[in-house]
Amino acid sequence: MSGDQCRRRVGIVGYGHLGQYLVQRLRDDGLRHGLELAFVWNRDADKLKGMVPAELRLGKLTDFLERHADIIVEVAHPCIAQAYGESFLRTADFMVGSPTALAGLETELKLRAVAQQSGHTLYIPSGALWGGQDIQRMDEGGMLQALTVTMVKHPDSFRLGGHLGELARHARQERTVLYDGPVRGLCPLAPNNVNTMAAACMAASSLGFDGVKGCLVADPALPDYHVVETEATGPGGFSVHTRRKNPAACGAVTGSATFAAFWSSLLVCRGHGGRVYLC
Ligand SMILES: NC(=O)c1ccc[n+]([C@@H]2O[C@H](COP(=O)([O-])OP(=O)(O)OC[C@H]3O[C@@H](n4cnc5c(N)ncnc54)[C@H](O)[C@@H]3O)[C@@H](O)[C@H]2O)c1
Known part of the structure; x- marks a missing residue:
């Protein structure tokens, strides 16, 4: 991949096991795959200190727009998709790492509708699902x-x-x-x-x-x-x-295979239009 204009900027929401793994992979291999970190947010901001460069830390999640992410990845808690999924999808693709959030019918219908209206993709990582x-x-x-x-x-x-x-x-x-x-x-x-x-x-x-x-x-x-x-x-x-x-x-x-599966899922997220896409 060459040229800054081809790079997809990735925002990571949550810095637990999956978030730390994805941030590390993005910093190690991201550019090779045309991906760069736009921001990392964690509920407990202290956890990012000494781990993530200051310019990549996002203090308030409501400020995500300033970072111009092309794709936002939630790896924190189902409540994030419920509270922010709609605003994420209005401006970026959104990979919902905790899809149990979508068992709330209102959240599912809202996110499906916003994806369709905005033309951004709601990505669902396959996780441990085969086929x-x-x-x-x-x-x-x-x-x-x-x-x-x-x-x-x-x-x-x-x-x-x-x-x-x-x-x-x-x-x-x-x-x-x-x-x-x-x-x-x-x-x-x-x-x-x-x-x-x-x-x-x-x-x-x-x-x-x-x-x-x-x-x-x-x-x-x-x-x-x-x-x-x-x-x-x-x-x-x-x-x-x-x-x-x-x-x-x-x-x-x-499970340990799930970490690599999440990375593979992120590599698929290159924009599939206003729809739900299993990745
Ligand atoms: N799709 C899948 O197959 C799959 C697989 C594994 C985990 N997950 C989900 O991904 C998410 C992250 O998993 P993990 O293993 O990294 O978890 P983890 O517990 O290691 O990390 C969760 C992170 O989110 C933060 N967090 C917890 N509750 C929060 C809340 N209410 N609001 C904001 N932030 C909160 C924590 O501070 C922590 O940094 C979880 O929701 C988990 O259920 C999905």
Whole structure:
């Protein structure tokens, strides 16, 4: 890639595990891929000191416009897409790293509409979802009749409160189904754990968060990997079953392959017009 005018300026919102990884990759390899950092924002600004050059730190997220980002990447919390997604999309492409935010129907409809009006793309990273674009194509062709996503992790790899947290603690003894039902109801209960299911719902938009089934399982026999299975069915007995094993450090919410997958997703984000695009 050559010439400053070809570079896409990337704003990173959130500086936790994923944010730090993406910032490092952008600083190491960004220019080679035509990407440069526009800004980094974190709720706790002190965390950026000594890690991110002062001129790249954004103090107030509401000042994002000053940095002229071409794409803004949220890797913080679902509340960011709910509060800022609309204003991000009015001026830039937006990759929503926490797509469980879109289980709120109002947020999903608003962001879909703004993408269409503004011509900017709402990117959904595939994360641990295998075959997401095939699911999207099947859905767009009116062929997708049902979709189930099952996620299985060690009980210590869930960050859950309430009833599901209680169930996960008991699951240290034996494999336990924590939830089995529409993804819409699961996202608010496990926002950090089921982004992959939310991505599937966005890919399968005719079924959506009410039609795609999510099954969350805690299994003490899986100490160092996570499993994601998808089952898609179509007319005339058509079916596809995938099973993805993702190595993960003991107790990690995010599997290690997910970091590289996020970087690959960002490389896809070169502007696909006013639509939702699985990347
Ligand atoms: N799409 C996927 O497949 C996928 C995979 C892994 C993680 N995620 C999501 O990406 C996000 C970041 O993941 P991570 O592993 O880097 O998490 P992390 O906990 O390491 O970092 C989160 C960062 O966001 C900040 N933050 C937390 N709550 C916030 C709030 N309410 N408002 C603003 N900032 C807040 C924290 O200070 C921290 O810097 C999470 O929402 C997570 O659920 C998505």
